Amino acid sequence: MLLTTCHSAFRQAQGSLRLLRTFKQQQRSAFARLLSSLAVLEQREGKLQSASLSAVTAAQKLGGQVTGFVAGSGVRLVAEEAAKVKGLEKIIMIENAAYDKALPENYAPLLAENIKKEQFTHVFAGHSAFGKNLMPRVAALLDVQQISDITAIEGEDTFVRPIYAGNAILTVQSSDKIKIITIRGTAFAAAEANGGSAEIINGVDPNVQIKTEWLSEDLAKSDRPDLATASKVVSGGRGLKSKEDFDRIILPLADALGAGIGASRAAVDSGFADNSLQVGQTGKNVAPQLYLCAGISGAIQHLAGMKDSKVIAAINKDADAPIFQVADVGLVGNLFEKVPELTEKLKQ
DSSP: HHHHHHHHHHHHHHHHHHHHHHHHHHHHHHHHHOOEEEEEOOOETTTEEEGGGGGHHHHHHOEEEEEEEEETTTTHHHHHHTSSTTTTEEEHHHHHGEEEETTTTHHHHHHHHHHHTTOOOOOEEESSSSHHHHHHHHHHTTTTEEEEEEOOEEETTEEEEEEEETTEEEEEOOOSSEEEEEEEEGGOOOSSSSSSOEEEEEOOOOOOOOOOOOOOOOOOSSSSSTTTTTTTEEOOOGOSSSHHHHHHHHHHHHHHOOOOOEOOHHHTTSSSSSGGGGBSTSSBBOOSSSSEESSSSOHOOOOOOHOOEEEEEEEOOOOTTTGGGGGGGEEESSSHHHHHHHHHHOOO
């Protein structure tokens, strides 16, 4: 009799648990329909920057409608390209040359105006120079807090982000009605560039007059893969001693691998490499399939920018260098001998 009673109670508990699970699923589904996310897409000289497509992936994880946003001159072609991105249901387009360089002084009021008009609940942008320059101003105009550099989404109001150069992971919860968020591109795969058929609409343009004028820019150009998106990266550090040695040792290895080139802050500060190649907390975050570094000791600021790489290989003469604590493959030796030897074997 006691066994029968226990069995009956257990079945009732199972039924209640299923009902609770179903209710929570229905609740989440109903709430997802109320969410409306905006992915701010970066365009440069009429070309959609693929790195910003990670914002679309992040927005999709919340559920609900996802809209893209582009602004600039001749932006119709960019909008049509963005309309093909899988996961986007609508593209807001602003045709105005004043937004070509994404100056935050006028771009932030533009974005804030469209966020208010369309009543978006979440706004995502990449944690790039574009996003870091723009989104804090947007958050200030909307009187909300910004949530920076997230690596995961746990709910519509709960997000995960690294702090202390990635040595600690913080889970944050926001009660703001509008969530202004920048995402770490290496934590979210770029959305597929094809397969979508989003509707293109014109947004509102407040035409804010500003006193800032764009004068010029000096960009480092290279035929090698872009550091931020390369599947393989070869990096050099202070151990290379000089710019001449950096170019002589690192460049042939990168060419043999078909890799992008990176550098530690110490190498950049010493003038061995351009600052656009800096990897680390104050540089770029990369997560290639292979990260091969030579002459880099492994300061935590550098590790913060590359420790998400799939395979890390390091060459250093100091067997106790911190880089070997995160490396999957390590070679202790003189880089001036080992790297040219490796380069020759790769060429063969």
